Amino acid sequence: MSYGxxxxxxxxxxxxxxxxxxxxxxxxxxxxxxxxxxxxxLLSLIVGAFVVGSIGVVxxxxxxxxxxxxxxxxxxxxxxxxxxxxxxxxxxxxxxILLGVLAVCLPVFHRRPLxxxxxxxxxxxxxxLGVGTAAWMGLMVATLGIEALVTTEELAITFEWKPFLYLLxxxxxxxxxxxxxxxxxxRGYLMQGAARALGSGWAAVLVSxxxxxxxxxxxxxxxxxxxxxxxxxxxxxxxxxxxxxLADDRLELAMGIHIGxxxxxTVVVTFPESVLTTPALIRLESMAPTPGTLFTWGAVALxxxxxxxxxxxxxxxxxxxxxxxxxxxxxxxxxxxxxPSERIEAFRARRMDTSADDTPDTPRE
Numbered sequence: 528m529s530y531g532x533x534x535x536x537x538x539x540x541x542x543x544x545x546x547x548x549x550x551x552x553x554x555x556x557x558x559x560x561x562x563x564x565x566x567x568x569l570l571s572l573i574v575g576a577f578v579v580g581s582i583g584v585v586x587x588x589x590x591x592x593x594x595x596x597x598x599x600x601x602x603x604x605x606x607x608x609x610x611x612x613x614x615x616x617x618x619x620x621x622x623x624i625l626l627g628v629l630a631v632c633l634p635v636f637h638r639r640p641l642x643x644x645x646x647x648x649x650x651x652x653x654x655x656l657g658v659g660t661a662a663w664m665g666l667m668v669a670t671l672g673i674e675a676l677v678t679t680e681e682l683a684i685t686f687e688w689k690p691f692l693y694l695l696x697x698x699x700x701x702x703x704x705x706x707x708x709x710x711x712x713x714r715g716y717l718m719q720g721a722a723r724a725l726g727s728g729w730a731a732v733l734v735s736x737x738x739x740x741x742x743x744x745x746x747x748x749x750x751x752x753x754x755x756x757x758x759x760x761x762x763x764x765x766x767x768x769x770x771x772x773l774a775d776d777r778l779e780l781a782m783g784i785h786i787g788x789x790x791x792x793t794v795v796v797t798f799p800e801s802v803l804t805t806p807a808l809i810r811l812e813s814m815a816p817t818p819g820t821l822f823t824w825g826a827v828a829l830x831x832x833x834x835x836x837x838x839x840x841x842x843x844x845x846x847x848x849x850x851x852x853x854x855x856x857x858x859x860x861x862x863x864x865x866x867p868s869e870r871i872e873a874f875r876a877r878r879m880d881t882s883a884d885d886t887p888d889t890p891r892e
Contacts, residue, residue, distance in 0.1 A: 549849035550647035551776045552731060555723035556859035558639035565720055568632040572712065575628040580621030587617050602747075604804075612693055615793075615803050619701040622708045629711055644715030646777040655775075655839075659783020660790070662834060666827045667791040671809075674823075681812040682796075690806040698793045698805070706785035713739045713765065714772050714781050728850040732769040739765030751800040752815055760816060760824070764788075767828050773849040774832075774841050784831070 558564075589595065592608035604614035630641050645651055675682060713735050722731035740762040743749070749757045768781040775781075797807040798814040835841070 549722070549728060549773055549776055549853065550856075551772065551778070552719055552722040552728060552849070552853050553856045553859070554639075554643045554647055555719035556855050557643050558633075558637040564636040567636045568629075568716070571628050571632050571636075572625060575624050576621050580624050583620050583624060584617055587620060591617070611804055611806060612690065612697060615694075615805055616697055616701065618803060619705050622701075622705040625708045625712070626704055629708070629716070633716075641711075644711055644719060645779065645782075648777070652777070652779050655777075655779040656783045656786075658838070659780040659835070660787040661783075663784045663787035663827075663831060664791050664795075665787075666831060667788065668795060670823060670827055671796065683810050683812075684808065685806065685810045686808050687806060691808065694794060694806050698790060702789045702793055703786050706789045707782050709739075709742070710768070710778060710782045710785050713742070714769050715778050718769060718772070722853040726853055728773060728853055731853070732766055732773070732850070735769050736762045736765035746802045748800055748802065756816055756821075760821060763821070764824075770846065771832070771835070774836070774846045775839060776849065780835060780839075 585595065588607050588609065591613050594608055604611050607614060607617070609617065629644075633639055633641050633644070642649075642651060717738060718731045718735040721734040722728060725731065725734070740758045743757075743761045744754075746757070768784055771784065772778050772781040792801065793803065793805050794807055796809045796811055796814075797805050798811040800814065
């Protein structure tokens with residue numbers, strides 16, 4: 528595969544690797560083929576999140592508060608008899624379980640390492656992940672500072688060193704797991720699987736972005752601010768991270784964006800409608816999104832893309848190539864029969880070949 532660089536300003540100031548096809552998406556052909564590995568892995572993820580995760584949450588709530596929720600179905604710290612920090616930690620437990628499920632299911636069912644849904648190379652680029660986290664969080668902090676200067680939006684600095692220190696330790700440990708798991712499932716496993724099933728990078732981006740929006744449908748922000756606006760935000764955010772993953776042909780930067788975004792919304796700011804309220808540095812009276820907010824977010828995304836594109840030598844043409852057809856790589860393992868009927872036909876064909884080999888070349892006397 529040959530690579531080239533385009534030094535001409537074309538359409539947008541993004542620079543993407545020129546590549547015939549996404550090696551990242553082609554990782555879907557690694558290991559076992561067929562629908563059964565996907566079925567078993569998805570079932571395991573569902574059981575892990577909703578069964579094992581729920582049992583773990585109930586056990587942890589009982590351990591921390593000594594009782595079960597006073598108001599069944601109410602997802603608030605008060606209903607669980609927990610502090611904000613305890614409630615935050617409890618909500619992170621299912622993601623820890625899902626990380627374990629992924630780490631087991633990919634080698635067992637797919638015969639491929641967890642690394643394969645992060646990068647097509649032999650090593651995960653941890654520095655790249657750190658750069659993405661720091662860059663996105665820095666841009667969000669800068670945007671908050673500008674908005675505080677030019678708007679009349681009420682915000683209060685609520686810094687208390689002891690709870691904030693606990694939050695910093697807890698969020699610094701659990702947010703990278705939570706955000707990474709969402710990326711591994713959405714932009715890693717499912718986007719690769721969609722690219723293999725549909726044969727298109729564009730289709731894979733759209734499918735993963737729609738699923739990402741649906742994943743956040745139950746968030747209280749949707750009820751508070753309206754489904755239309757919030758789904759546009761969630762799906763747009765998901766599509767942006769998918770495009771970054773394809774532009775970079777690996778997942779570390781998208782993981783960094785998600786981690787930085789969630790750390791910002793946990794450690795730096797909090798607001799009443801948030802899915803998780805925390806003792807953050809700053810409390811906003813409201814964070815109701817508007818079309819102007821979406822425009823600001825789009826500007827932040829564009830600046831991030833320009834910075835990362837220059838740092839990692841992206842080309843616009845390379846992204847368009849990876850959004851096109853996705854074919855089985857030449858070095859992929861041969862695909863054997865995957866359905867029962869295909870296995871039966873293959874068995875019959877082998878028997879016929881064996882019988883033909885046993886037939887003498889010359890007639891008997």
